Amino acid sequence: MAKTNYLKRTINGKEYYYFRLRHNNLNKPKDVYATTVKELDQKIRKIRNELENNIINNKEVFETFFANWLFDVKFLTLKPSTKERYEIIYRNYIKNSPLSKIKIKDITLTDIQEYYNALIKRGSTVSCILALNKLIAPCIRYAYNNSILIRDFTGAIVLPKESEETKLNKANKVQPFSLDEHRRFITTIKGHELEMLFLTALNTGMRQGELFALTWNDINFQGCYVSVNKTAKNVAEVSREGREPSKVIIQTPKTVKSNRRVSIPNALSEQLKQYKLKQSEYKLKLANLYENNNLVFCTIDGKYLDSSNVRKRFKKIIDTINSNKSDDSKIIKTRTFHDLRHTYATRLFELGESPKTVQELLGHSDISITLDTYTHVLENIKVMATSKLNDLYISMKAK
Known part of the structure; x- marks a missing residue:
């Protein structure tokens, strides 16, 4: 067993390691619990990092945060036809998606990347992924700018590229009259x-x-x-x-x-x-x-x-x-x-x-x-x- 200075506490018959965290950005001490020393170390580091970066403890899940951003912020500057198009993307690719229940403050590059990769495997087109990222990326940046995320990772997202065959198919759709x-x-x-x-x-x-x-x-x-x-x-x-x-x-x-x-x-x-x-x-x-x-x-x-x-x-x-x-x-x-x-x-x-x-x-x-x-x-x-x-x-x- 790893050596530790953490105290133990039994709650409902189960033993936990815990630590009373104090920080200038906390109004009162915060007790952090975990079943292992390693897990507790990770939790403490994460909370301290968020506190030092003034990250707001937003408990909203991604779907809720995205909907609030889309309908209350993004829509303010859009044409009606663009609103209609973006609402379709929200309904088909954000609502009830694998990203939905992740807390906005916890969402990571890996979460977004894995979702895009899964969509491609299921047969989604490159243009579909690019259209989706055109909404997700600014939403992530908005969260970062409002101190909800520690960093804006959108620049690191790897987006798919159209194959030469797809480009050729698009070109073939142009059918002028002879x-x-x-x-x-x-x-x-x-x-x-x-x-x-x-x-x-x-x-x-x-x-x-x-x-x-x-x-x-x-x-x-x-x-x-x-x-x-x-x-x-x-x-x-x-x-x-x-x-x-x-x-x-x-x-x-x-x-x-x-x-x-x-x-x-x-x-x-x-x-x-x-x-x-x-x-x-x-x-x-x-x-x-x-x-x-x-x-x-x-x-x-x-x-x-x-x-x-x-x-x-x-x-x-x-x-x-x-x-x-x-x-x-x-x-x-x-x-x-x-x-x-x-x-x-x-x-x-x-x-x-x-x-x-x-x-x-x-x-x-x-x-x-x-x-x-x-x-x-x-x-x-x-x-x-x-x-x-x-x-x-x-x-x-x-x-």
């Missing part, structure tokens, strides 16, 4: 109720939410440009009590760079003018039944468009194109509305625009996003450029 598909799509949507929505997406690269929020005040016909300054989104109001039914809200665009001015072709400008006149006729016909939000793209009675409804109509157009294809035309693979934005960017690259220009027109926050998103497009353009060089050298030799 020139032939582009032409067939435009031909098929002529006279369609959403023709101008699709044409504007193809000629501006605007995101769906930006198009849904676009008002006539945002279009400068004289200067032939569109001011992108807001986005429409179906969002549920969230709190620690739960989620309310979703409703359309207007909020600032995705990033600061998303606030931008996009030039539009003269042809599109003229089409929009005609479309506006047609819309004015509907307003007169429906009179008081028309909900005038001054929207460019809306339902027949002036209300905001529904993304799921637009998605169904878009799919039906692709199906129509494929059912009417000629023998020499190819089947168009499944596409999303967002692929119209990719098509716009691809056409710009094919016309020789620089990545920096494309970045600004798309409203990407960083040029690396543009380059990563359109890696395959740029590679194809390089091949085409090399082919042109070969043709040039062949013609030079012929002369």
